[in-house]
Structure formats: structure tokens, C-alpha cells
Amino acid sequence: MTLTRRTLLASSAFTFAFSFAAKAQAKPMNAYITIHADNSIIIKAPAPEMGQGINTTIPLIIAEELDADWAKVIIEQAPIHESFNHPIFRSQFVVASLSTRGYWQAVRIAAAQVRKLLVQAGALALEVRESELTTKDSHVIHAASGRKITYGLLAAHTTVRERLPDVKPEELKPASAFTLLGKDVTKHDVAGKTRGATQYSIDKTVANMLYGTVYHAPVLGSLAITHNREELLKMAGITHVFVVENGIAIVGKDYNSVLNARAKLKITWTDAKGSKFDSDDGLKANLAAVLGKELGVSVKNIGNAGEAFSTATSKIAASYTTDYTYHAQMEPLNALASVSSQDVEIWAGTQWPSMAVIEAAKIAGVTPDKVKFNPLPMGGGFGRRAYVDYILDAVRISKQVNAPVKVINSREEDVRNGRFRPMTAHHLEASLDAAGKVTAISHRISSDVVVPQLYGQARMDAQKNIDHIVTLGLDVSIYNIASHKVDHVLQDSGTRTAAYRGIGYGANSFAIESLIDELALNAKQDPLAFRLALLKDARGKVLLETAAKMADWGKKREGRALGLAIGKLGLANLGESMAATIAEISLDKTSGVIKVHQLWCAADCGIALQPRNSLAQIEGSLIWGLSSALKERVTLKNGEVQQSNFFDYDVLRMSETPRISIELVKSGAIPLPVGELGLSSVPPAIANAFRALTGKPIRALPMIESRVKSALI
Amino acid sequence: MFTLRVNGKSHKVEGNGDTPLLWVLRDVLALTGTKYGCGVASCGACTVHVNGKAVRACSLPLREAVGKNITTIEGLNGNHPLQKAWVALDVPQCGYCQSGQIMSAAALLKEKPKPTRDEIITAMDGNLCRCGTYNRIISAIELASQGA
Numbered sequence: 001m002t003l004t005r006r007t008l009l010a011s012s013a014f015t016f017a018f019s020f021a022a023k024a025q026a027k028p029m030n031a032y033i034t035i036h037a038d039n040s041i042i043i044k045a046p047a048p049e050m051g052q053g054i055n056t057t058i059p060l061i062i063a064e065e066l067d068a069d070w071a072k073v074i075i076e077q078a079p080i081h082e083s084f085n086h087p088i089f090r091s092q093f094v095v096a097s098l099s100t101r102g103y104w105q106a107v108r109i110a111a112a113q114v115r116k117l118l119v120q121a122g123a124l125a126l127e128v129r130e131s132e133l134t135t136k137d138s139h140v141i142h143a144a145s146g147r148k149i150t151y152g153l154l155a156a157h158t159t160v161r162e163r164l165p166d167v168k169p170e171e172l173k174p175a176s177a178f179t180l181l182g183k184d185v186t187k188h189d190v191a192g193k194t195r196g197a198t199q200y201s202i203d204k205t206v207a208n209m210l211y212g213t214v215y216h217a218p219v220l221g222s223l224a225i226t227h228n229r230e231e232l233l234k235m236a237g238i239t240h241v242f243v244v245e246n247g248i249a250i251v252g253k254d255y256n257s258v259l260n261a262r263a264k265l266k267i268t269w270t271d272a273k274g275s276k277f278d279s280d281d282g283l284k285a286n287l288a289a290v291l292g293k294e295l296g297v298s299v300k301n302i303g304n305a306g307e308a309f310s311t312a313t314s315k316i317a318a319s320y321t322t323d324y325t326y327h328a329q330m331e332p333l334n335a336l337a338s339v340s341s342q343d344v345e346i347w348a349g350t351q352w353p354s355m356a357v358i359e360a361a362k363i364a365g366v367t368p369d370k371v372k373f374n375p376l377p378m379g380g381g382f383g384r385r386a387y388v389d390y391i392l393d394a395v396r397i398s399k400q401v402n403a404p405v406k407v408i409n410s411r412e413e414d415v416r417n418g419r420f421r422p423m424t425a426h427h428l429e430a431s432l433d434a435a436g437k438v439t440a441i442s443h444r445i446s447s448d449v450v451v452p453q454l455y456g457q458a459r460m461d462a463q464k465n466i467d468h469i470v471t472l473g474l475d476v477s478i479y480n481i482a483s484h485k486v487d488h489v490l491q492d493s494g495t496r497t498a499a500y501r502g503i504g505y506g507a508n509s510f511a512i513e514s515l516i517d518e519l520a521l522n523a524k525q526d527p528l529a530f531r532l533a534l535l536k537d538a539r540g541k542v543l544l545e546t547a548a549k550m551a552d553w554g555k556k557r558e559g560r561a562l563g564l565a566i567g568k569l570g571l572a573n574l575g576e577s578m579a580a581t582i583a584e585i586s587l588d589k590t591s592g593v594i595k596v597h598q599l600w601c602a603a604d605c606g607i608a609l610q611p612r613n614s615l616a617q618i619e620g621s622l623i624w625g626l627s628s629a630l631k632e633r634v635t636l637k638n639g640e641v642q643q644s645n646f647f648d649y650d651v652l653r654m655s656e657t658p659r660i661s662i663e664l665v666k667s668g669a670i671p672l673p674v675g676e677l678g679l680s681s682v683p684p685a686i687a688n689a690f691r692a693l694t695g696k697p698i699r700a701l702p703m704i705e706s707r708v709k710s711a712l713i
Numbered sequence: 714m715f716t717l718r719v720n721g722k723s724h725k726v727e728g729n730g731d732t733p734l735l736w737v738l739r740d741v742l743a744l745t746g747t748k749y750g751c752g753v754a755s756c757g758a759c760t761v762h763v764n765g766k767a768v769r770a771c772s773l774p775l776r777e778a779v780g781k782n783i784t785t786i787e788g789l790n791g792n793h794p795l796q797k798a799w800v801a802l803d804v805p806q807c808g809y810c811q812s813g814q815i816m817s818a819a820a821l822l823k824e825k826p827k828p829t830r831d832e833i834i835t836a837m838d839g840n841l842c843r844c845g846t847y848n849r850i851i852s853a854i855e856l857a858s859q860g861a
Contacts, residue, residue, distance in 0.1 A: 647755050
């Protein structure tokens with residue numbers, strides 16, 4: 001029944017009845033928005049949360065366009081369903097710092113459509129023209145007569161057709177009219193996370209649940225030959241021990257018993273491709289590859305580098321390396337699966353729930369619609385949870401034992417079965433003409449690949465062997481350099497690899513921005529002045545100047561030095577964000593420990609929808625970049641990971657964290673990628689500061705003490 | 714049978730005396746606010762109070778927890794000045810380390826109601842955070858201690 005003036009008058013007599021029925025009267029307007037008669041609004045959060053705040057950001061974007069009263073918005077996690085797909089990935093998948101950017105326009109239109117429908121309904125109810133109406137705080141308002149109606153009342157009396165009124169992008173609110181976006185709201189999960197109330201998948205329990213763990217093959221592809229099954233089955237609390245395709249599964253009545261049994265496990269394994277791999281040798285091999293003749297895959301070939309080099313007056317060359325790194329997310333990988341012959345229910349924190357549903361269905365032998373997936377917040381994703389292997393472990397085990405099983409990696413298992421940012425070696429050469437102008441950069445990189453492991457070989461073939469996870473950031477387009485040639489010599493050491501926060505930027509920007517400082521030194525110019533002269537990117541100039549001002553770049557500091565770098569994040573076609581970072585360091589030459597006293601970062605992410613959260617994300621990425629630059633490395637011998645826990649896989653602690661100042665520079669009205677931004681500028685800023693302090697370059701990540709001492713010789 | 718006193722309540726718990734308190738809290742008493750991060754006292758995610766002092770529950774055997782007052786994050790009831798400061802400054806990101814961070818900070822403030830920045834860092838250095846909330850944690854502790 002449409003709400004007319006008569007029914008509106010009649011309904012006021014029934015407000016008492018309405019308030020009883022209020023909770024029951026929930027009107028879904030579209031996939032995202034459900035409006036209650038009491039004017040509270042449920043907004044679905046489509047993307048899994050891993051600390052990036054996306055479960056507040058996307059509902060906030062929707063609430064803004066809807067003109068909803070934020071105080072009466074209730075956020076619910078959306079189910080796994082195509083109506084919540086990321087518009088670009090066409091899947092529910094959080095990755096590449098692209099969630100806000102990806103959902104931005106689509107959810108605004110979805111919200112604007114609902115607002116339009118409510119205005120139409122309001123016009124009918126108040127018997128006025130739509131153009132006389134405004135909306136604010138979940139009310140439709142007719143200012144001229146001083147009347148207003150709640151969204152709740154309108155929604156309750158409105159028929160929502162399959163197709164909501166059209167809204168064109170031009171009709172969306174201009175940024176100048178924002179009342180919610182651009183301001184700080186408290187993230188909706190903060191209270192829960194400070195009370196220990198937020199439930200991660202590791203916390204979830206169901207009736208009749210068993211606990212499990214997998215001792216995975218030490219090397220990708222190796223299989224268990226023998227194991228001491230009978231001995232383990234005799235141990236307290238253990239119910240099952242069996243071979244799975246990727247290792248040995250142990251199941252028991254409580255997790256501590258499972259851990260005790262795991263400690264007693266003895267297994268022999270078949271060899272696999274990576275079984276002889278030694279990461280020290282691997283580093284040498286990667287370096288030899290970039291210095292060698294193998295052509296590799298042509299990733300970029302802009303201009304004419306060949307000609308630039310053959311006619312060059314002088315050249316500058318340098319080689320760089322980075323080690324394997326492990327995500328070390330605080331919540332070890334785990335999932336709870338309950339598999340029966342008819343259906344499957346899963347509770348897990350993952351970046352790619354859509355993929356988990358598809359793969360779980362295959363293993364369980366059901367169709368995907370029979371998989372009920374409960375996405376829970378992650379205790380850290382960082383790219384590792386883009387793989388769903390740990391969820392499939394739980395599905396396989398539950399299916400085998402015919403009971404719900406929560407399968408948890410011990411920390412030791414999480415490290416040894418980690419999937420790593422690939423080790424890389426780089427050889428860069430720059431050609432200079434007679435005037436000292438940089439005419440070309442040639443960049444050879446050698447590394448394992450990630451795309452075939454994350455997305456499959458078919459995708460790698462379709463991309464003609466260009467591994468975009470490894471090669472993102474091999475870009476000097478912000479500089480006035482006419483030619484840029486990039487080649488990737490692909491390796492296959494047999495090591496498990498993954499996308500790791502910052503992906504290619506962490507290694508590639510380190511090499512490029514270190515070389516830029518090399519070129520500045522060669523030209524006897526200040527690194528800031530050199531970059532400002534070489535840049536052709538206006539945003540970059542603003543950022544460099546802003547950072548320099550923040551850090552008081554010209555000021556000499558006794559026993560300390562500053563280093564500078566600029567880097568990007570994102571894909572050119574969607575809009576890249578950019579940051580210039582300056583690091584202030586000192587050095588203990590005896591111990592080889594670099595101390596970072598402060599970071600200053602000028603960051604351009606387009607428009608910061610929630611400034612405080614953007615700052616938190618950028619700061620988090622700066623600290624992540626620092627940790628990976630100074631401390632983090634995985635080493636392998638005979639294909640096996642040598643590290644096992646936090647005492648031998650070093651990550652940055654509070655005492656090693658510098659003071660950090662960040663200034664947000666606004667450009668445009670589109671939110672650009674934020675979460676991984678610090679990775680492309682922190683590592684080279686440290687290396688450049690080291691050079692300024694000591695006169696010596698440091699060209700390997702991480703900059704551990706032994707390498708620092710070698711660099712000083 | 715072991716008798717544990719947790720957040721002011723007594724619980725009779727069956728099990729092996731070697732079992733780390735962490736698993737008893739989480740899997741027997743369903744107090745999952747205390748987290749498993751490393752199991753070797755290296756990360757601080759499992760920090761609880763035992764007679765008011767910060768202790769790593771992953772490294773305290775059940776039999777040694779008997780007869781002591783144990784407080785978990787749930788025992789702070791959301792009302793602790795630290796928890797209010799944490800919300801005011803929007804500290805958590807993924808949130809997984811935060812129970813342990815707050816428990817370590819609460820033990821510090823009990824001993825030193827107005828700690829210096831250096832004292833904060835020394836007390837908190839055993840608590841890892843991969844999301845990089847360290848500077849906000851320091852600010853939140855400073856904010857909470859201002860009300861002391």
C-alpha cells in the first residue's frame with residue numbers, strides 16, 4: 001500500500017501499534033540496505049575485515065549517499081553472494097588495497113537509488129513535488145511546510161520493485177556536500193576488539209567439534225612416506241592421525257593434546273622440486289641471473305633503451321637483493337569446517353571467501369550453493385589469507401572424520417608452511433648523455449613467481465608470463481626518463497610464494513629509489529633537488545616539497561642523517577596513490593644496528609574518506625615497510641624453512657618504532673589505495689639515509705647487522 | 714581436578730596439570746579474549762594478570778595457576794580507563810594483539826600510574842603488533858594515565 005496523506009493521518013493513530021511491530025518490519029531495499037520501521041538501517045558490509053577498517057568505510061559511503069542517520073546504522077557482515085562482489089574482481093576478495101576504490105561508485109549508486117525511491121515515496125505521501133524535498137539523517141524533509149517523514153515509515157509502506165530508480169554518476173553527491181565522509185567515525189568493531197569480545201575463527205566453537213592440525217610437507221609437492229601413526233594414536237586426547245594430500249593430519253579432543261602429538265610426529269618425505277634448495281645459493285643464483293645474458297620476460301620496453309645506452313656518455317650501475325619474507329600475521333592460519341554428505345559449513349577469516357566456497361565445494365563433493373560460508377574478521381591478512389589452502393585443510397579433515405573440526409596452525413607450522421614474498425635480485429643501469437641527463441634505465445630482475453601459485457598457470461600464460469605481483473612498481477614514469485627497459489628472469493626454486501603486503505613495490509621501489517640517489521650523488525646534487533628537477537609528476541613534486549618541509553630537510557643533525565624516497569601504490573587505470581617519505585637514522589657501527597628515529601611521510605590518496613583511519617593504515621604500512629627493510633628474512637636449507645617462531649623470525653617491536661608524522665595531501669575526489677602505501681618509500685628512504693650517514697651504499701634487504709657491517713668496510 | 718579463580722569466579726577444571734593456562738582459559742572456560750599467537754612467550758598475545766602481574770598464559774602450567782587470582786581481558790569489563798582510551802583513539806586494526814596489549818598496559822599502570830614514554834615502551838616491548846598500532850598504543854596509555 002502506498003503511503004498517502006490519508007494513510008499517513010490514519011497511521012499516526014497507530015504509532016503505538018507501529019512501535020510494537022517496529023522490529024518485525026524490516027524492509028530490504030536492495031542487497032545492501034534494509035530499513036526498519038523504527039528508522040534504524042542495516043547496512044551490509046561486503047568485504048572481509050582484516051584491520052583496514054573496510055567494514056566501517058563501505059557502510060559509511062553508503063550511509064553518506066543515502067543521507068542516513070549514522071547513529072542508527074547497524075552494520076552486518078554480508079553473506080558470500082555475487083550481489084556483494086567487488087565490482088572489478090567480480091568476487092568477494094580483499095586485496096591490492098582496492099576495496100574502497102573498487103566498491104566506491106557501485107555502492108554509492110546503490111545507496112542513491114534507495115534515496116531516490118524514498119524521495120519518490122515521500123513526494124506521494126506529502127503530496128508535493130520531489131524537487132521540493134531534501135533528505136537528511138534518515139528523514140525526507142519538506143522544508144516549505146516544516147514536515148518530515150522517517151525513512152522507516154516510508155519504507156514500510158513502499159513497494160520495492162526489482163529495479164530501483166536509475167541514478168547516473170553525475171547525480172551523486174559532490175564531495176563538498178559530504179557530512180560523514182572526510183570526518184572521523186569510530187570503527188564499528190573497536191569496542192569489541194578492546195574487550196576481547198570480537199570473535200576470530202580461532203575462537204569459534206560448535207557442538208561436537210574436534211581440534212586438528214596439519215603437519216605440512218616441508219617442501220611444496222613432497223609426500224609423506226612413513227609416519228609414526230600408532231604411537232600418536234596412543235597419546236591422550238588423540239582421535240585420528242592420517243595422511244592428507246599435503247601432509248599429516250592430527251585430530252583430537254582438545255588443541256593442547258594435538259600440539260603434544262605434533263611434537264612427537266616423525267615423518268619421512270619424498271623429494272620434490274625444491275628439496276635441494278638453499279636460499280643462500282638462491283641469492284647468488286638470482287644475482288648471477290641479472291648480471292648474465294638470459295633475456296627473461298620483457299615486462300616493459302618504453303622508448304629506446306638500446307640506443308640510449310649505445311650513445312651514452314656515461315653509465316651508472318648497481319645491483320640489489322631482497323630476501324624471502326613471511327607474513328607473520330598475529331592470528332595463525334586456521335579454519336573451522338563442518339562437512340556432511342549434503343552440505344558444508346565453514347567459519348574462517350579469509351581475504352577470498354568466494355574462492356574458498358568454490359574450492360571447498362569441490363573437495364566436499366557438493367555444489368557451491370551447498371556451502372554456507374561464515375566470514376569472520378581476520379587477525380591479520382597481509383596477502384597470506386588470499387590463499388585458501390588452510391580452509392581446504394579443514395574441509396578435507398572434517399570430511400574424513402565426519403565431524404566438525406577446527407584446524408589450527410601452530411605458530412611453528414605457520415612459519416614452516418608459510419608462503420613468502422619471493423627473494424629478488426636486481427641489476428639496474430642508467431645511461432647519461434653529455435649534459436648529464438638520464439636518458440634510460442634498464443632494470444633486470446630475477447625471482448620466483450607468484451601468479452601461477454596464487455591464480456594458476458592459465459592466468460600466467462594469459463599474461464604472457466608477466467607476473468604482476470612481482471613486477472608491480474617497476475615504474476619510473478614519474479620521472480623524465482625517456483627510455484625504460486624491464487626484464488624479468490623467471491625462477492622456480494620450488495619455494496611457496498605469495499602476495500605480501502606491498503607486493504612488488506617493496507623490492508622494486510627499493511632498487512629504483514636507491515638508484516635515483518646514486519644518480520644524484522653522481523651529479524653532485526642534493527637528492528631532493530635532483531628528484532624535483534627530474535620529476536615530471538606534479539603530485540610528486542608537492543609530496544616531496546611537503547615531506548621536505550615536515551622534516552626540515554636542510555637541517556644538519558649531529559650523528560644522524562636523512563634519507564628520502566618517493567613511491568606509488570595502485571594501478572594506473574584506477575588511480576595511483578603516492579607518498580614521499582623521509583627517514584632520520586643513526587647507526588651503531590659496532591653492532592651494525594640502524595636506529596630509525598623518525599619518519600615523515602607526505603601522502604596523496606586522493607580523498608581520505610576517514611582521515612584518522614587513512615593515517616592509521618599509512619602508519620601501519622610504514623612500520624611494515626620498516627620491519628621488512630630492517631629485520632625480516634626467511635632462509636631455507638634443503639628446501640626447508642629454517643625459522644620457527646618469533647624468536648628467530650624477527651619483526652619490528654615497539655622499542656624499534658620511530659615517531660611518525662604523516663600529512664595527507666588531497667587531490668581529486670576519488671579514494672585511492674591506502675593500505676600498502678608505505679612499502680614503496682620506506683625501504684629506500686632508510687638505504688638512502690644510510691648512504692648519507694656513512695658514504696657507503698647498502699643494497700640488500702633486510703639491512704641486518706652483518707650486512708651493515710659488511711657495507712661499512 | 715583443579716580449582717581456578719578467574720575474574721573473581723571459581724571454576725573446577727579437569728585436565729592435565731601441564732596444560733598451559735592459555736588453553737584452559739580458551740577451550741575449557743570459553744574465555745577466548747586471551748589469544749594464541751606463538752605459544753613460547755614471544756609475542757604477548759596471551760597476556761593475563763596473575764595476582765595483578767602480567768603473565769604469559771601460554772607458558773604458565775595449569776597446576777601453577779591454582780590458588781592465584783587470574784584476570785583476563787574479559788575481567789576488565791570494558792570499563793578500564795585503558796579500554797576507554799583505546800576506543801577514543803581508535804587504536805585497534807585487526808585487533809588480534811589488542812587483548813594482550815591492554816593487559817600488559819593495565820599491569821604497567823597498576824605499578825606506575827604515570828609512566829614516562831620510555832617506561833611504557835620498556836613494559837610493552839614484549840607485545841607484538843603486525844598492523845603497526847604501536848604509536849597509538851603509547852598515546853592511549855598516556856591518555857589513560859592522565860586520568861590517574
